[in-house]
Amino acid sequence: MVESWGPVGGWMAAGFIVGTAWTLNHGVGLIYQTGAAWIDMAWAAGFGLFAASAASGDNVGKGLTNAFMAIIGGTLGGLILSFLG
Numbered sequence: 001m002v003e004s005w006g007p008v009g010g011w012m013a014a015g016f017i018v019g020t021a022w023t024l025n026h027g028v029g030l031i032y033q034t035g036a037a038w039i040d041m042a043w044a045a046g047f048g049l050f051a052a053s054a055a056s057g058d059n060v061g062k063g064l065t066n067a068f069m070a071i072i073g074g075t076l077g078g079l080i081l082s083f084l085g
Contacts, residue, residue: 046070 001009024030025041050067054060 046074 001013003009005012046067047070050063050070053063
């Protein structure tokens with residue numbers, strides 16, 4: 001989609017992929033979580049992409065910035081959800 005439609009195609013692909021995965025995991029009920037702990041999948045995705053980037057020889061400095069932003073985003077998302085629930 002990115003090759004065909006550029007950045008808009010990337011956003012559409014991300015929405016389809018993430019939206020479908022989220023719906024299968026949470027909407028359909030493949031994942032059922034009990035207790036007060038809440039786990040953010042963005043942390044796993046961010047660190048997984050960092051590890052893949054570092055392993056392929058990319059710029060680790062940029063990857064650390066992205067990993068730091070993933071920590072901030074995951075923490076902020078968890079904090080907001082804790083206020084809602």
